Amino acid sequence: MRYLPLTDADRSAMLEVIGAPDVDALFVDVPPEAQLDGPIHGLPMHASEMAVERHMAGLAAQNMAASSVPFFLGAGAYKHHIPASVDHIIQRGEFLTAYTPYQPEIAQGTLQMLFEFQTQVARLYGCAVANASMYDGSTACWEAVAMAGRVTRRSRAVLSGALHPHYTNVVKTMAKFTGDTIADAQPAIQPKADNAGLISRIDDQTSCVVVQYPDILGRLPDLQEIADAAHARGALLIVVNTEPVALGAITSPGELGADIVVGEGQSIGVGLQFGGPYLGLFAVRDPKHVRQMPGRLCGETVDAEGKRGFVLTLSTREQHIRREKATSNICTNSGLCALAFSVHMTLLGEKGLRALATENHRLACIAADTLSALPGVRLLNDAFFNEFTLLLDGDARQIVRDLAAENVLAGVSLGRLYPGHPELSRGLLVAVTETTTEDDIHALAAALKGKLQ
């Protein structure tokens, strides 16, 4: 057994030191009836690396890898090119196999990286402080709602109808137990986000308004207007972003008045991975809210010789110190994904991020024009970044499935996101990134045309 260094001779020598006749003697405190008499039944015995690799490669081969076909899925998870050096760095044993940096003298690598990451995220979001990561965008969204409750001491959250339905569901699930009231809605199928409708739902009990930007249909709501309305009622504005690349092209939520900005960081450095692990980003515009934030924070300090260094700090917010009074129960977060994000962002830099955003938008415009020129296809959005909604003459969900059989992954249908809403069944979300080629766009157009005739 290749991962187990003890030899039988070692085991005997150690049992002798312990004074136990055999290893069973170490399990005396387990009631006999709870002990198995041999290897557990129903599972295979140990296997060689080669055999295991073959089994797993066999499973992998049953999946249609995104890069192997024309691919247009988004809806909160985006396919971007990740530089090879990102993966090289996150595989450094000193990053990969380290624990949470609780001993800062031998964890400056992780700590300095987190300090840099926090600063990158804060700047991207237009905020003062970001934390060291949450599980993913959807849980970060709920944590933001919970935090808004703590800050405002109110418990009614107003969710935009154009918030990712999974995020909405997570918030609603959690709220069932905390007793918060969640005012949600269906997305309005219209060229512009329904700011007026959203604002009309804000009242004096509202702790926060939650708006996605770009929204689930790819639209770009004017956040300033919502911020003003929320603030006027004493509520916080929470902005959710699921495509950080967009922020290379559009104004940051913080600049537009968001109080808490959360999001999914997967686009930068992390990769699709069938949905996880992803990277929850969490930031606050006003430093005064820091002590209500969930999750770990890394801060600057000095060592005994006065040399600058970094430590985890303000831990009195956290479960391991504050226990039932903690701001969140989160412990393990998305450290390695934060590293991947930070490395990729460092490679991009401001210049690269802007160029990347421009390239995404450019290709998305080509796709929008090409596809909406097809008979039976209409572009819903007035504005978009790299994802937009098409309205098809047909059931988009069935079309997506049919095109998959032709090796074209056409997008995410609104029917898939909002099952049971026939009024949305014609909607198809199409995402375009720098990895999309014009050939891909033409392949999709041709395939779609075939289905709409």
Added chain:
Amino acid sequence: MRYLPLTDADRSAMLEVIGAPDVDALFVDVPPEAQLDGPIHGLPMHASEMAVERHMAGLAAQNMAASSVPFFLGAGAYKHHIPASVDHIIQRGEFLTAYTPYQPEIAQGTLQMLFEFQTQVARLYGCAVANASMYDGSTACWEAVAMAGRVTRRSRAVLSGALHPHYTNVVKTMAKFTGDTIADAQPAIQPKADNAGLISRIDDQTSCVVVQYPDILGRLPDLQEIADAAHARGALLIVVNTEPVALGAITSPGELGADIVVGEGQSIGVGLQFGGPYLGLFAVRDPKHVRQMPGRLCGETVDAEGKRGFVLTLSTREQHIRREKATSNICTNSGLCALAFSVHMTLLGEKGLRALATENHRLACIAADTLSALPGVRLLNDAFFNEFTLLLDGDARQIVRDLAAENVLAGVSLGRLYPGHPELSRGLLVAVTETTTEDDIHALAAALKGKLQ
């Protein structure tokens, strides 16, 4: 340009320090007529990582990867399973991007590894001392012949007819220039190696006898007999091994009287890679021959505090010190492949290497029996390790090509190795390793049967 850190501002500032008006001024010593006036013609401009990766992946996709089909090629390059940790370790930047360890205080990683590698190779070969690697087995073979000339002060080398024909060709090519005489031969197609014929060619001018073990047809010559005959005439015995895994099952050349043992280390840790980089192994049985060895040697010493450490040593044999009097012109060798070999060998250990050899032999026996049971197929070998020669009722080379079209890589034909020798055209070398499945063997049998009907 992602690999170039200088900004235009940096360039200007630096030119100012240098006192040059522009970068062209730094090239004043190049005659103008030899300078190009812009980017060289006929080559593309720089490209993004994504674009380059797509281009290269496109080329890779035009090759039939060994693991994707039933695969039986050997003849000096073998497909073995390489544990994932090997590749992880050789990608550590500290190994991958280091230079030759000329500053030992900051190169102990490479140096200690080389000391361990040298010891592993020496033990595997049954020798006293191994060097820090040569380019590959074929160049190591020539270096051994050249060394035998230095040791014996004779210049006639007798090559076994069953030495890999590429190795023979390398030796003959070099000898054309050094004035050595090379007595070579064609392989005798018979169940046992032709020791008697080989021994009869040894004379008093013979510097060395070169024997491959297992030989090119997969046979296992009795080396002791040849060693005795060579030594009786004052010649050295050079043994060439192209499949180090075999030495987990068969007696080492050193134990059987070989004076110099060289070989190809690719099987352990290195991978097929279409023929390179591979790993030349070079060892001598008697420590008195060390000062005639080519290549780098790592040795033990102590530091100023008496702590054990390692350095490159006996460099007075080498080109950078001895220049035209050096034992070889080799400088860069196969360091990283030596690391891969050493890591894999450390994972295997004696126990694993023996088990690996047994498993190779077991599967080879199954394959030999299964295939030789087919009508029109005869097994040549009396004995073999993991590779054997079949005699087919047909042109083996054409059959190999035809089977490739059916996605079966059947082996290396003798026609491919010895073109222009119709008497060898029925021979097919079949190699079987732990990666070969019984399904693969049956696939080959079925395909072969189809062709021989």
Added chain:
Amino acid sequence: MNAPNKSGWKPEMTADGETIGGPATYTGNRALMLDEALIFEIGDRNTTGVDLPEPDTATPNRLGGMERAAAIGLPGLSEPETVRHYTRLSRQNYAIDLGLFPLGSCTMKHNPRLNEKVARLPGFADLHPMAPTSTTQGALGVIYELAEWLKTLTGMPAVAMSPKAGAHGELCGILAIRAALEARGDARKVVLCPESAHGTNPATAAFAGYEVENIPATPEGRVDLAALEARLGPDVAAVMITNPNTCGLFERDFRKIADAVHAAGALVYCDGANFNAIVGRVRPGDLGVDAMHINLHKTFSTPHGGGGPGSGPVVFSAALAPFAPLPFVEKTATGYELVEEETAGEHHQQSFGRMTAFHGQMGMFTRALTYMLSHGADGLKQVSEDAVLNANYILRSLEDVLFAPYADSGPCMHEALFGDKGFAEGMTTLDLAKGLIDEGFHPMTMYFPLVVHGAMLVEPTETESKAALDQFIGAMRSVASRAIAGDQSLKTAPHYAPMRRLDETLAARKPVLAWTDPALA
């Protein structure tokens, strides 16, 4: 000449400013111990390490007036600088790959590289979570196979795969308990936890709207069954017990506790973070557990990555199974199906909802399944046996120098607990830990569990060799004797790490949580 050392490092000095041990360096580096500035100090906004088309003005703009005007303030580095920056940073970290990492409760075991390789196969790594299920059968198969392994290993009938880490799993379990209680109209208010519990337990219970109360412990370090029984009543929704517990002991009476809890109408949550001690030998399902999370990043070896990601699937008893969250994978005659809100209606009306977008930590699932297949039933049994053997070896090799409060409570399981009793005046667990850093080891978990003064919780795991344990034991004995003897050089340890002791108080008092340009400050 030695001016611009910007890092602040200085060699030790005598009273009259002579350097001792070695000369000061111009760079502030010490050979391979290399200082590294922040990306904000070395990068700039016009440098990038990627090649992309330069945006031109003809580029379309359909951003609807939201286009960014202000600079973001993100520095870029070329690729060579980037690789070097992070490589240099990484070298300031300790890691399992460097040596024993005996953090109790954290199960820092070897992370096989095969698992990393498998997780990167394009069929897994490059797969969208919302791709049509006809194109993701292999991925759904991984989730299904892993779920089967977890159910078999725990002897429990159901598992929720989506929780993202241990604490998220705890939340999943507690929410299922609350949903089950509410489904029978039983609005209980209290969750009981021992004081030795991990902080996530009370935090989770509180997050789920419960009051948290303490379960008393016996002097031998286990739950006090009698006291617990006395406390049980109609207001108690659940007990949360860690087994093996955080003192490293198996809760001998677990079955009795579970029976008492069930008899009182409450449910049993087991914190399974310590499953490594019993995996393959004991099935929690046989002990009366209703819900238990499993840290794939502990027992099943997915890497900790400097703080995450993890994965915390939760196994459920039959009583709780109907309340498990969405989504999950079902096997049908035609293949694997993903059960989400849409299809849940038919089969799974009582699900308490959704905990996260998408389907869980797929990247961890592929690694964990690879690990399980590698070990098999026999190997996993050996894992727990070796983990327990290693811990007992440490316990018995150190109990003469370090105070071991539960040394007489029977063998420990996968971790050994010590306290600071016997240290010289002024010497603390922290000092010992910092001394251990100089010895080339990561310290054990400090000051947890709370029930032992100056607690030191040592978990070696099964992937340590006897030689590594012996060296660790020798180093612990050496440092412990220095603590007992009051060796003052321990108070200033570490001496050899990239940093001397860091001022955590300053960090919290004047929080600096993001870089600001000193030129602008």
Added chain:
Amino acid sequence: MNAPNKSGWKPEMTADGETIGGPATYTGNRALMLDEALIFEIGDRNTTGVDLPEPDTATPNRLGGMERAAAIGLPGLSEPETVRHYTRLSRQNYAIDLGLFPLGSCTMKHNPRLNEKVARLPGFADLHPMAPTSTTQGALGVIYELAEWLKTLTGMPAVAMSPKAGAHGELCGILAIRAALEARGDARKVVLCPESAHGTNPATAAFAGYEVENIPATPEGRVDLAALEARLGPDVAAVMITNPNTCGLFERDFRKIADAVHAAGALVYCDGANFNAIVGRVRPGDLGVDAMHINLHKTFSTPHGGGGPGSGPVVFSAALAPFAPLPFVEKTATGYELVEEETAGEHHQQSFGRMTAFHGQMGMFTRALTYMLSHGADGLKQVSEDAVLNANYILRSLEDVLFAPYADSGPCMHEALFGDKGFAEGMTTLDLAKGLIDEGFHPMTMYFPLVVHGAMLVEPTETESKAALDQFIGAMRSVASRAIAGDQSLKTAPHYAPMRRLDETLAARKPVLAWTDPALA
């Protein structure tokens, strides 16, 4: 307590045995600076880090009596121990990934990680060299494309791809020259090389059966054209000249030299190890070169790997092209073909033969081609310009403190050469180098070329940022002033590396080249 430190490390001590700077450790480790024993000391013959079927006695044996009886003596380690062993070892190395690695003549530039990724694509990594060419078209395509790049970049009509490194390429070139001369019945005996040449040049010429004679140099560090012309004659087969030369200077008169050599019936070998200085800006073919090797592991960034592997393709003039070795790749109407002994007859009767089994360093070809495609024609031009700019920046920033013998010979190319003139009595280039180690830099090439006393050859390459150069310059200035001032702490440097200065004399005097069990010794 501090007994078993087996490594031998001790902290610095005062005369009366007090430790200074920090306390001794039990383990001999210093925090992250970890000692590591040999595999022979930690492994054993019964441990393995792979899972394979246990051999059973029923296994067939057709080994014909050659089966192994004796033990081999190979220790095994489990996978966790193996990963840790090599990770710990690796941390005792300096590398480009850690910092500037200014080894003159070695071109230690950044190794892009994309290249590593591409080389590992199964279509390249998992391909047998003798597979039918119908199944290897992509691999042959790589060789062909790379050959086209090399021919275009050098302006030469032919290239041999199989040489395994620079020295092997030199041999290839010299053999082709000898074959060409012999083909015209011209048995010349002498090869001329400057004294500044790399050791491989004379070694190669001797290996190929030539006598080696010196070409005199001018005081400004270039070939003395007049002296060379005087020496040329019917016995001279070839001249071997490095350009840019190893003093870092461009051989201004190269074209004239080549013309004179050709006029004398000899051929021109150019050592192309320094091609990085001119790639994309100057084509050696325009200078009259007949053969030149190119170190893909220098100019084209394939990693040095701690000593290899390399790859040394050789470009040829029309005069030498027919003599190039086998195999090579041709493009035909139906695809790529491999020309080997078999088919060479038709097209290539004069080939001098074969230099190696198979077709060369494919793993390096994929990396180099990836690198070239990434840079393109414009990027490669920028490469040489930045490489030259960086070197001149260093030259001009150090010439006031370090003796620069050719500072007045015009700009340097990709490397800057200094000598030890001006150092205090007893201070050497070696001392400066070891002081640089403490500063966190790998030293420059020392004592090469031989033409300058205490030579220091500094090649920064183009992948260094200005900030890195500035820090290096600062450190060099600091260490140089210490050498000039006679600072004795330099004589005992390095102080902070994993090892103090190693005794190379002892190693050579009593060679210990393999481990032997002390128990048996």
